[in-house]
Amino acid sequence: MADPADGPSLGMECPACHEPWLRPSSLAGRYRCVSCLHRFELRSVCPHCGEHGTIVRMAGSENVACNVCGGSMLVEV
Numbered sequence: 001m002a003d004p005a006d007g008p009s010l011g012m013e014c015p016a017c018h019e020p021w022l023r024p025s026s027l028a029g030r031y032r033c034v035s036c037l038h039r040f041e042l043r044s045v046c047p048h049c050g051e052h053g054t055i056v057r058m059a060g061s062e063n064v065a066c067n068v069c070g071g072s073m074l075v076e077v
């Protein structure tokens with residue numbers, strides 16, 4: 001778990017290119033992939049099942065999965 005190669009240098013997996021380079025942007029709830037440069041927004045309503053997510057946003061949170069269907073709450077913007 002303490003492997004530096006798998007540490008904070010790697011972000012969330014990008015839904016577009018599936019590279020672990022998704023980084024929070026300066027805007028709250030916005031993310032940008034530094035690999036493919038796509039931008040994503042973290043939605044409060046699941047784009048897959050329509051369920052309202054209870055987003056507990058911790059520091060450096062990677063909790064972007066819907067807790068109902070498990071899908072990503074990120075949508076490309």
Ligand SMILES: [Zn+2]
Pocket residue numbers: 014015016017018019033034035036037038
């Ligand atoms: Zn990407």
Ligand SMILES: [Zn+2]
Pocket residue numbers: 046047048049050051066067068069070071
């Ligand atoms: Zn869902």
